[in-house]
Amino acid sequence: MRLRSRVWVVARTDLRQLWQSPDFWIPMLILATLFFVVAPAGLLWLVTHVQSTSVVAKISNTIDVLPSSTKHAVRGLGPQAKAAYALSVFLFAPLAVIVPMTISTAVGANIIVGEKERGTGEFLAHSPASEREIYIGKLIASLVPGYLTTVVGFLIYALVVNLIAGPKLGGWFFPTGDWWLLMFWVVPPFLALTLSVVLRLSARVRSAAAAQQASGLVTLPLIILSYGQSSGAVFGSVRAAFVLGAVSWIAALIGLHRGARAVTRERLLGAESAA
Amino acid sequence: MLSDPVVLLDGVRRSFGRAVGLSDLSLSVPSGTVTVLLGPNGAGKTTAVRMITGALSPDAGTVRVFGLDPGTDGTRVRIRCGVVSAKPALYDRLNGRDNLRYAAELFGLGPSAPIDDAAVRFGIDHALDLKVGGYSTGMKTRLALARAVLHDPELLLLDEPTSGLDPESALAVLRMIDELAAGGKTVVMCTHLLLEAEGLADQVVILESGRALLSGPPAELIRRYWPHPTVIIDAEDRVGLDLVHDLPGVVEYHRNGTAARVALDDLARVPDIIGALTANGVRLTRVAPHEPSLEELYFAVRRESGAVIEDRGVR
Numbered sequence: 057m058r059l060r061s062r063v064w065v066v067a068r069t070d071l072r073q074l075w076q077s078p079d080f081w082i083p084m085l086i087l088a089t090l091f092f093v094v095a096p097a098g099l100l101w102l103v104t105h106v107q108s109t110s111v112v113a114k115i116s117n118t119i120d121v122l123p124s125s126t127k128h129a130v131r132g133l134g135p136q137a138k139a140a141y142a143l144s145v146f147l148f149a150p151l152a153v154i155v156p157m158t159i160s161t162a163v164g165a166n167i168i169v170g171e172k173e174r175g176t177g178e179f180l181a182h183s184p185a186s187e188r189e190i191y192i193g194k195l196i197a198s199l200v201p202g203y204l205t206t207v208v209g210f211l212i213y214a215l216v217v218n219l220i221a222g223p224k225l226g227g228w229f230f231p232t233g234d235w236w237l238l239m240f241w242v243v244p245p246f247l248a249l250t251l252s253v254v255l256r257l258s259a260r261v262r263s264a265a266a267a268q269q270a271s272g273l274v275t276l277p278l279i280i281l282s283y284g285q286s287s288g289a290v291f292g293s294v295r296a297a298f299v300l301g302a303v304s305w306i307a308a309l310i311g312l313h314r315g316a317r318a319v320t321r322e323r324l325l326g327a328e329s330a331a
Numbered sequence: 332m333l334s335d336p337v338v339l340l341d342g343v344r345r346s347f348g349r350a351v352g353l354s355d356l357s358l359s360v361p362s363g364t365v366t367v368l369l370g371p372n373g374a375g376k377t378t379a380v381r382m383i384t385g386a387l388s389p390d391a392g393t394v395r396v397f398g399l400d401p402g403t404d405g406t407r408v409r410i411r412c413g414v415v416s417a418k419p420a421l422y423d424r425l426n427g428r429d430n431l432r433y434a435a436e437l438f439g440l441g442p443s444a445p446i447d448d449a450a451v452r453f454g455i456d457h458a459l460d461l462k463v464g465g466y467s468t469g470m471k472t473r474l475a476l477a478r479a480v481l482h483d484p485e486l487l488l489l490d491e492p493t494s495g496l497d498p499e500s501a502l503a504v505l506r507m508i509d510e511l512a513a514g515g516k517t518v519v520m521c522t523h524l525l526l527e528a529e530g531l532a533d534q535v536v537i538l539e540s541g542r543a544l545l546s547g548p549p550a551e552l553i554r555r556y557w558p559h560p561t562v563i564i565d566a567e568d569r570v571g572l573d574l575v576h577d578l579p580g581v582v583e584y585h586r587n588g589t590a591a592r593v594a595l596d597d598l599a600r601v602p603d604i605i606g607a608l609t610a611n612g613v614r615l616t617r618v619a620p621h622e623p624s625l626e627e628l629y630f631a632v633r634r635e636s637g638a639v640i641e642d643r644g645v646r
Binding site for chain 1: 347384386387399405406409410412414416418419420421422423424425429433434436437438439462478488628
């Protein structure tokens with residue numbers, strides 16, 4: 057059997073289990089809805105419907121610190137339109153990183169230690185799947201829910217901002233080129249890098265609770281870093297975002313390669329130091 | 332032995348921190364036989380099973396399964412093994428069919444995997460579409476057995492397969508194992524329930540503290556421990572029964588209450604013993620030949636090894 061095939065079997069079974077656990081995916085769905093729909097829609101509606109307030113003026117002034125290409129895009133528009141543009145394109149950019157990271161960390165933290173806790177690691181340890189196949193399968197299963205939610209959320213977000221702010225900005229304006237780059241070039245390696253750490257933790261700890269706590273602590277700096285970098289990817293030039301993505305990909309690949317060693321049959325059995 | 336053993340462990344050692352899992356364990360499992368690993372909790376039975384599939388690697392010693400080293404040829408070994416672990420290791424959120432399908436796909440069976448056939452064979456077909464989280468312990472064990480044989484493995488490794496089952500379910504599971512063995516499978520079964528091994532085992536291995544105290548066919552081992560014919564004698568007068576101790580031909584005498592186990596140099600001595608006892612006014616209530624059980628063997632071996640065991644008396 058080819059490696060790809062068993063990898064997919066492991067990933068698909070984990071995803072099927074997640075799908076059959078509404079107690080897991082309903083909170084995640086709520087989180088994504090809040091970040092991608094409710095919060096942006098509410099803020100944009102306020103900005104575009106509240107008449108001449110100082111807040112709107114202040115938000116619109118943020119455009120002044122942005123690159124000249126951005127200033128060019130909003131030249132001649134009123135404060136409300138400028139504020140809507142600033143919110144849509146810049147304020148919510150980090151959400152594209154936080155949502156997938158939160159979801160994938162929640163899945164990834166439990167995905168290996170969960171096998172150990174439930175005793176199902178014994179089945180995997182005695183199966184013909186190699187440790188690498190199990191690791192990659194688990195990685196895919198951790199990555200897919202977060203990234204899929206983000207891509208779907210991104211598309212819905214695009215629809216929401218275009219419908220609410222579009223009329224003020226002269227038509228559909230979102231996603232901008234920076235956002236495409238962020239979503240499909242910068243976010244995936246951030247996610248992979250975070251998961252390389254989370255899966256390693258999940259393989260090493262003895263309980264899902266410990267994995268969640270440790271993952272939270274370890275991934276917090278990564279999330280903050282990603283938050284800043286994702287803002288930079290949108291604020292900065294396309295070239296800078298491209299380089300940022302490339303560096304992240306390299307770091308992610310190194311992290312994943314090293315993380316693969318953490319998944320061993322002994323750890324799946326929970327037999328590292330127990331008789 | 333005509334053919335190479337399916338499983339060969341030679342001087343295998345394995346520790347977990349300071350705890351010793353296996354200590355110079357040697358074991359040979361011939362093809363088409365049922366080998367039962369007996370021993371108390373912590374004796375090393377589960378560790379031995381894990382060594383066989385390569386899930387654990389030894390600190391020292393040699394493991395060969397089908398002539399292969401599971402440490403380097405793990406996938407080739409494991410694809411020929413079916414394992415039922417002490418906990419059924421099933422995915423509770425999935426239904427029975429998805430659990431079997433997962434195993435079928437990992438073992439490369441493809442869409443024609445005999446999922447329904449395996450479920451029917453172990454009487455779990457009616458619950459295939461229910462979530463495993465709602466199964467009883469017996470149903471889980473049956474599903475785990477169905478999963479273990481799905482890919483028609485040559486070697487079955489069963490780690491306490493009747494653990495937690497009621498007597499009827501346990502008996503049903505043991506019958507299934509007997510059928511699998513009759514079908515030519517090589518079976519290695521761990522248990523601490525001696526009655527399970529009785530009649531099922533072609534070979535027993537008594538483990539303690541990670542080493543084999545004794546191994547071989549049960550009848551041969553029993554003959555080795557009790558080379559003399561044995562009878563059980565019950566009497567109304569327990570003190571009078573002790574006369575047997577000094578009678579000619581009595582090799583060993585052990586009394587518990589009103590029943591005595593008497594080993595003789597020749598079974599032809601029995602009429603003389605009965606005559607001597609009745610002549611002394613001892614009223615006998617039972618005289619019966621006695622074949623020592625595996626349980627007696629187990630306790631005799633463990634007692635000899637220095638283990639502290641409560642005296643179980645004459646059965």
